[in-house]
Amino acid sequence: MKLISAMALVSVIFLGALFIYVAEDIPAFGDPYSPPNRYVKLDISMDADELVDDLNQGIVPEALVSELEAIGFRKDELPSSVETVTEGEWDAYVIPPEKYYQDLPELEQKRSKYYFIKREGDTLDVYRYAPIIRYIEEGHHETEVPNMVTYILADYRGYDTLGEVTVIFTAGVGVLLLLRRREKRPE
Amino acid sequence: MNTENSATGEGKGGDVIVETVSRLMVPFIQLFALYVIIHGAGGPGGGFQGGVIFAASFILLVIAFGIVDAGDRFPEAVNTNLFSVGVYIFAGVGLLCVILSFGAAQYLNYGFIPLTTHFEENRALGMDLVEIGIGITVMAVITSIFFNLVWKRESEEEVGEKEEQE
Numbered sequence: 001m002k003l004i005s006a007m008a009l010v011s012v013i014f015l016g017a018l019f020i021y022v023a024e025d026i027p028a029f030g031d032p033y034s035p036p037n038r039y040v041k042l043d044i045s046m047d048a049d050e051l052v053d054d055l056n057q058g059i060v061p062e063a064l065v066s067e068l069e070a071i072g073f074r075k076d077e078l079p080s081s082v083e084t085v086t087e088g089e090w091d092a093y094v095i096p097p098e099k100y101y102q103d104l105p106e107l108e109q110k111r112s113k114y115y116f117i118k119r120e121g122d123t124l125d126v127y128r129y130a131p132i133i134r135y136i137e138e139g140h141h142e143t144e145v146p147n148m149v150t151y152i153l154a155d156y157r158g159y160d161t162l163g164e165v166t167v168i169f170t171a172g173v174g175v176l177l178l179l180r181r182r183e184k185r186p187e
Numbered sequence: 188m189n190t191e192n193s194a195t196g197e198g199k200g201g202d203v204i205v206e207t208v209s210r211l212m213v214p215f216i217q218l219f220a221l222y223v224i225i226h227g228a229g230g231p232g233g234g235f236q237g238g239v240i241f242a243a244s245f246i247l248l249v250i251a252f253g254i255v256d257a258g259d260r261f262p263e264a265v266n267t268n269l270f271s272v273g274v275y276i277f278a279g280v281g282l283l284c285v286i287l288s289f290g291a292a293q294y295l296n297y298g299f300i301p302l303t304t305h306f307e308e309n310r311a312l313g314m315d316l317v318e319i320g321i322g323i324t325v326m327a328v329i330t331s332i333f334f335n336l337v338w339k340r341e342s343e344e345e346v347g348e349k350e351e352q353e
Contacts, residue, residue: 011271018278022285022294144307145228145314153233154314158295161317162277165324169274172328176267179335 026159039116039127040134042071046124055090055117058082064092064117064126076102079115088119091129209251216244224322228314234321241322242329254337263334266327273324280316 044067054061060079068078079092092115095101101110116127135152145151153161224237248257281295288299297313298306 011275015274015278018282022281142307143310143314144305145311147228147230149231150227150233150314150318151310154227154317155295155297155310158281158297158317161321162281162295165274165277165321168328169270169324172270172324172331175328175332175335 022159039129040138042068042126042128044068044071044126045120046126048119048122048124051124052119055082056084058084060092068126077114081111082117090117091115092117206251209247213244213248216247217241220244220322220326224318225315227318228311234318235325237318238322238325239329241326242333245330246333249333249337254334258334258338261330261334263331266331266334269323269327270331273320273322273327276320276323277317280313280320284313 044064046063046067051061051063058081060082065078074097076097077094080095081093083091083093085091091113093111094114095109096112104110113129116129118125118127135156136148139148139151139156140146143151143155145155220237220241220243222237223232223240224234227233227237245257245261248260280297280300284292284296284299285294287301288296292299297310297317300309300313302309302312
């Protein structure tokens with residue numbers, strides 16, 4: 001009995017130490033270079049020199065808009081404004097497609113970060129931002145699993161699911177401690 | 188004449204039809220549960236759902252045969268161990284990724300388990316392993332909760348009857 005208790009203690013300590021160790025591995029919240037937040041690259045490359053001035057002044061270049069339209073983006077997915085992040089990197093914003101946001105007066109307009117533009121030598125590369133787009137569009141190629149729910153739950157959000165299983169395990173242990181049947185009742 | 192049976196829980200169903208039908212149904216329910224767990228990657232399903240369906244087959248056993256017979260088929264000691272086996276499979280697969288890539292990969296980055304030659308297919312197979320772990324834990328916990336609730340009730344009845352006789 002003592003041996004079993006000691007083994008249980010050792011395994012609990014091992015699992016706890018493992019969880020703490022791997023928690024160090026998790027990227028910080030919103031880290032753009034963490035695997036699920038990486039951008040999705042679009043099949044566009046444009047000549048940089050003509051467009052850089054426009055981008056630096058916060059004007060959306062006509063050439064970029066027409067290229068995006070040619071790929072097949074909807075009208076509400078076209079960029080409405082641009083901001084400089086650092087030298088040679090820009091964020092392009094869209095107005096969210098819901099009617100509420102589209103109807104807001106110009107001063108109160110909400111924008112959401114949608115495109116990421118980066119200068120690579122003489123060309124501009126265009127990426128799409130949000131992690132959810134990466135899950136939807138790239139997940140099937142990256143994991144070879146057709147079910148979107150499964151690959152988000154078990155792969156991209158695997159650490160979260162490990163926590164969920166631990167919650168169920170803890171519930172089971174709690175029920176065992178409270179309700180376990182006793183063979184002999186105290187006289 | 189029925190007091191003995193009701194005290195131990197034997198013959199609670201007592202009906203030939205119920206016993207026969209559930210004896211026929213249980214293997215199919217368990218097969219379906221395994222299908223749901225393994226098929227989680229390809230369609231609706233997964234470890235949580237499959238584990239609950241598997242536990243439902245044991246609950247059907249209890250309803251048909253009574254707690255004593257069903258408890259003999261599924262010993263409690265084994266069930267309790269399965270709690271942690273599932274969690275350890277999940278955590279172990281994650282640790283395997285770190286070990287097999289010599290510390291290069293992140294925890295739970297299934298692509299680095301060399302099951303096949305393709306990174307993407309490794310991820311799919313790693314997900315299947317993890318789903319099996321989830322299924323084992325959920326099945327054991329749900330079964331254990333049900334068994335413990337039923338046992339408690341019956342042992343209390345037993346004590347109550349003894350007091351009445353005295």
